[in-house]
Amino acid sequence: GENVEQHPSTLSVQEGDSAVIKCTYSDSASNYFPWYKQELGKRPQLIIDIRSNVGEKKDQRIAVTLNKTAKHFSLHITETQPEDSAVYFCAAKTSSSNTGKLIFGQGTTLQVKP
Amino acid sequence: NAGVTQTPKFRVLKTGQSMTLLCAQDMNHEYMYWYRQDPGMGLRLIHYSVGEGTTAKGEVPDGYNVSRLKKQNFLLGLESAAPSQTSVYFCASSQGRSQSRYEQYFGPGTRLTVT
Numbered sequence: 458g459e460n461v462e463q464h465p466s467t468l469s470v471q472e473g474d475s476a477v478i479k480c481t482y483s484d485s486a487s488n489y490f491p492w493y494k495q496e497l498g499k500r501p502q503l504i505i506d507i508r509s510n511v512g513e514k515k516d517q518r519i520a521v522t523l524n525k526t527a528k529h530f531s532l533h534i535t536e537t538q539p540e541d542s543a544v545y546f547c548a549a550k551t552s553s554s555n556t557g558k559l560i561f562g563q564g565t566t567l568q569v570k571p
Numbered sequence: 572n573a574g575v576t577q578t579p580k581f582r583v584l585k586t587g588q589s590m591t592l593l594c595a596q597d598m599n600h601e602y603m604y605w606y607r608q609d610p611g612m613g614l615r616l617i618h619y620s621v622g623e624g625t626t627a628k629g630e631v632p633d634g635y636n637v638s639r640l641k642k643q644n645f646l647l648g649l650e651s652a653a654p655s656q657t658s659v660y661f662c663a664s665s666q667g668r669s670q671s672r673y674e675q676y677f678g679p680g681t682r683l684t685v686t
Contacts, residue, residue, distance in 0.1 A: 500678060501661070
């Protein structure tokens, strides 16, 4: 079935360093890839997304890259700050009909040390 | 504009009891979803709806039922709760196909414990 693998499961960086989280997906027809940030005890919130007709998208300190051939996409956070500490989830929209269904990765716990 | 809301926020059930979780959205979204979140397993889709009066099974539907009688509400029912259903439940909504907008907006979650 459709699957999204996310790595690493935990990531610890020093404040100011960059962080990279990678995801691979199985459905080659997937065309929408969002990233969500979830702080402890809170709801997941969309931080950036990319569609399959674009290779890269940036929003201030965060960026997402997509390699359709290899079926993987990555989240890049530069100049990390303690408030970036959270669980990050990648997702891929399934191609099945037009349900908008997302398959989520298992999550990455990012810790930014001051 | 409250976005997506969920009730209750917390609940403790005994094995075999039933309950209904309510999700409401005021964004006129077509699509709605119910997920469960367990440690290390991400968000798994239970059931979803692409419009009023329609529902479909997701990845982990067993033990749950849903109804979408009104566009703004999506109910998740547990007929006979089991300890394996202890989890955090999130509802989400998105605009849907007509807008080609697939961003999902999440509710605050319901923490359910089944003893």
